[in-house]
Amino acid sequence: MGIVEVLGASRGKSPLIIGDLDVYPQLPRITGAPTLNSEEPDIATASKNAPLNKSTKIADRHVFSLSLPDEEQPHWQALRHAIRNARREGYAYFELGGFVGYSVIYDSTGVSKESIQSAPLIERVQGLIHEEIGDRNSISLTSLPDDKADVYSSKTLPFYLWEVPRRAIRDILRQRLVIVATYNSGWMEKLLSEAGLTVIPDKTGRDHRSFEVVASFEWEGEARVEYHSHVWEEMVIAVHEFRGPKAVVQRALAPLAAPSLARLNDFVPTEALQNDQGHPPEQNG
Structure with a gap:
């Protein structure tokens, strides 16, 4: 979830923080069945049926949905190539944009702890650590697909829908094929900054993976808007769907299109202004 901060462009008004407005690019993404709480529906899933370019209230939040026609596609060809090589050599690797690398391990008798330890992980x-970003390098590691209990498992493309041969799916089920992803959130910070977004590192410095992204845009003569969000979930989804860093940058930039798609009143609903005035909410990731 993001925070929208609306500052009067010419009227000298004090900052007003709108805490229940989410911006969701609507993508033709096929996801697994979402885990829904009876009291709190999955906002991202529900937003797929919301009208485009207009704020809609879903549960206790206002959602602004917009289209993202040039979505970065999963790199299925690179994955298929790596699987073929792993079947021949026992191990293969490919990397996307200096952000994420995938180690593909294969053993016809079943991948063991020894198989993983012998791989050049x-x-x-x-190769994913970049000198130019110094201590902002922060490497995370995950296996694909994740355990079903993982918090993001309902938001990512199920592995049985990957565009790979059915044989590869069977190998995953029988633990003959294992994929390990390593990714550098510090490099994503750099890519987001280069795209023109403001990146604010976690003030505590305890977790370098935690940072805030600010997209600034305006309705000329009416208001200047800052959309504050965290992109950790988008990074995880991009890693799990083999989309690469461009997919994360695309979604972080998506709110910048709002002024060309809708009037200010359609972006920030009157109800949200009335409900939240004078009550700045906490930031939610």
């Missing part, structure tokens, strides 16, 4: 991780 450490050497590959070194």
Whole structure:
């Protein structure tokens, strides 16, 4: 979830923070069945049926949905190529944009702890560490697909829908094929900054993976808007769907299109202004 801060462009008004407005690019993404709480529906899933370019109230939030026609597609060809190589050599690797690398491990008798330990994972991780960002390098590691209990499992493309041969799906089910993803959230910070977004690192410095992204845009003569969000979920989804860093940047930039798609009153609903005035909410990721 993001925070929208609306500042009067010419009227000298004090900042007003709108805490229940989400911006969701509507993508033709096929996801697994969402886990819904009876009291709190999955906002992202419900927003897929919301009208485009207009704020709609879903549960206790206002959602502004917009289209993202040039969505970065999953790199299925690279994955299929790596699977073929792993079947021949026992191990293969490919990387996307200096942000994420995928180690593909294969053993016809079943991938064991020894199989994973003998794979050159450490050497590959070194290639994802970039000197130019210094101590902002922060490497995370995950296996694909994740355990069903993982918090993001309902938001990502199920592995049985990956565009790979059915044989590869069977190998995953029988633990003959294992995919390990390593990714550098510090490099994503750099890419987001280069795209023109403001990146604010976690003030505590305890977790370098935690940072805020601010997209600034305006309705000329009416208001200047800052949309504050965290992109950790988008990073995880991009990693799990083999989309690469461009997909994360695309979604972070999506709110900038709002002034060309809708009037200010359609973006920030009157109800949200009335409900939240004088009551700045906490930031939610």
